[in-house]
């Protein structure tokens with residue numbers, strides 16, 4: 618009996634989830650590729666490094682170009698079917714080859730996908746309660762928890778909505794909430810898949826202003842070229858993806874020209890095919 622109690626305590630200590638404290642990570646993909654079980658290629662073999670010095674890195678590309686797959690591999694959501702993904706910080710190293718390490722990577726690099734909130738948020742009486750619940754699960758002390766929520770609600774313009782239920786929020790507010798939640802997890806890098814998807818120009822600008830001034834490095838995917846070009850958002854690196862591979866890696870202005878060429882060439886093929 619005693620032994621069982623001890624074993625269960627030991628196992629809960631092993632699995633104790635805590636808020637991230639890792640910073641300054643380097644993410645390295647070495648010939649990492651992903652093929653889905655149905656044979657679809659999500660990402661061709663790709664070698665790329667994301668250094669801690671980069672503030673904001675954008676991935677742009679047409680539908681199916683491989684942006685979400687690349688983000689899933691970076692954030693430990695998926696394991697490459699070829700090659701490797703490695704995250705290093707100070708003297709520590711994680712790879713996506715073990716489930717346990719993928720879970721740890723997911724805490725270091727939380728992935729925000731458009732306006733998808735965790736399922737637990739739907740049942741909470743308010744968005745304040747929802748965040749409190751998540752931070753309590755990570756054993757964050759009460760004073761720190763309340764200060765964190767106040768800070769992220771202020772950053773993402775949600776303070777006046779703290780007592781609202783998730784179901785009462787509009788699309789812009791939902792996007793803000795997903796980002797506020799990820800920020801509350803203290804990510805080393807915030808990984809965001811289409812953080813302004815489905816929003817009008819004004820809401821997109823509001824969300825982008827908050828995201829790119831929240832103080833965290835961001836790696837994000839978007840179709841919004843105006844957002845990538847906007848100097849206010851301090852985007853220092855842009856990867857253009859096409860046919861599930863990186864076809865350009867550089868500054869925003871040149872990347873947008875490259876992407877326009879990709880669009881023109883694909884558009885010509887579609888129009889030619891239709892005529």
Ligand SMILES: Nc1ncnc2c1ncn2[C@@H]1O[C@H](COP(=O)(O)OP(=O)(O)OP(=O)(O)O)[C@@H](O)[C@H]1O
Nearest residue numbers: 653655657658659678679680681682683684685686
């Ligand atoms: N669950 C899946 N099963 C099979 N194939 C998939 C799956 N998810 C994505 N794919 C395929 O992998 C390729 C890359 O998709 P991915 O979603 O990474 O592209 P994307 O650039 O994010 O596209 P979008 O802009 O439309 O979100 C596409 O050909 C897609 O059809």
